[in-house]
Amino acid sequence: MKWVLIAIIVASTSIGEVLQAIGMRRHGEIRDFRPGALGRAAGSLARNSVVIGSVVAMAVAFFAYLGLLSVTDLSFAVPVTAITYVIETVLAKYVLNERVNWLRWVGAAIVLCGVALVSL
Amino acid sequence: MSPEAARLRLKTWLCSAIVVISNVAGNFFMKRGMPQHLAPLEYITVLFQPWVALGVLLLIVWLISRMTLLSWADLSYVLPVTSLGYVLVALLGRWLLDERITSTRWAGILLIVAGVALVGGGSAPQTFSRKPEHPS
Numbered sequence: 001m002k003w004v005l006i007a008i009i010v011a012s013t014s015i016g017e018v019l020q021a022i023g024m025r026r027h028g029e030i031r032d033f034r035p036g037a038l039g040r041a042a043g044s045l046a047r048n049s050v051v052i053g054s055v056v057a058m059a060v061a062f063f064a065y066l067g068l069l070s071v072t073d074l075s076f077a078v079p080v081t082a083i084t085y086v087i088e089t090v091l092a093k094y095v096l097n098e099r100v101n102w103l104r105w106v107g108a109a110i111v112l113c114g115v116a117l118v119s120l
Numbered sequence: 121m122s123p124e125a126a127r128l129r130l131k132t133w134l135c136s137a138i139v140v141i142s143n144v145a146g147n148f149f150m151k152r153g154m155p156q157h158l159a160p161l162e163y164i165t166v167l168f169q170p171w172v173a174l175g176v177l178l179l180i181v182w183l184i185s186r187m188t189l190l191s192w193a194d195l196s197y198v199l200p201v202t203s204l205g206y207v208l209v210a211l212l213g214r215w216l217l218d219e220r221i222t223s224t225r226w227a228g229i230l231l232i233v234a235g236v237a238l239v240g241g242g243s244a245p246q247t248f249s250r251k252p253e254h255p256s
Binding site: 017018020021023024025027028029030045051055058062063066067069070074078085088089091092093096097098099100101103104106107108109110111113114115116117118119120 | 151154156157166179183186187188190191192194195196199200203206207209210224225227228229230231232233235236238239242243247
């Protein structure tokens with residue numbers, strides 16, 4: 001049960017966050033932080049199918065995470081789901097076409113190790 | 121650094137701070153209100169438990185601020201930089217809950233801070249090519 005939940009969390013988090021990045025990039029930089037402009041941005045995002053898909057995927061991840069927390073400790077749940085850092089960095093390079101320089105690869109790897117150590 | 125790059129960096133840091141703080145506080149309150157075992161129906165009813173509800177509210181702030189951040193910043197930048205939250209959780213545990221920070225945990229904190237410094241200090245927040253300005 002535990003490992004099924006972890007697989008669901010890792011897959012839906014990675015998919016959801018990449019879709020979120022795609023959707024927001026399509027929308028373009030948010031520059032105007034006045035309430036009216038933010039409301040209009042929210043309105044157009046709510047009709048963006050990629051953004052909707054990302055929210056659905058992240059909701060799945062959220063409920064699976066609730067389930068995981070009810071069967072394991074935070075100190076197990078956190079490091080195990082931190083594997084998404086590496087998966088998402090790879091997806092950022094190949095799906096989102098970001099320029100992932102060596103500093104970012106090293107950074108992502110160091111952060112993964114750090115997260116594992118902090119939560120052990 | 122050009123004024124445009126400086127503007128983007130300041131905006132990125134401010135927004136990252138909101139992302140980190142809302143995530144840490146949100147998870148803290150959720151964990152605080154969560155019962156030991158969840159029956160299937162309780163997945164819904166637990167959302168009305170006050171601490172869980174506050175946690176969910178903060179996680180909505182987290183979602184919105186993170187989406188805002190991703191509207192201009194790279195995912196491969198946002199991920200490591202917002203992991204500063206793990207450091208905040210460990211420090212809060214020490215200050216608020218009198219948890220001990222073991223040497224393993226300090227080592228992890230140092231690694232995360234180093235990773236964040238590498239990514240945050242070593243590259244611009246945005247490397248993908250900018251699309252023409254969104255008409256608004």
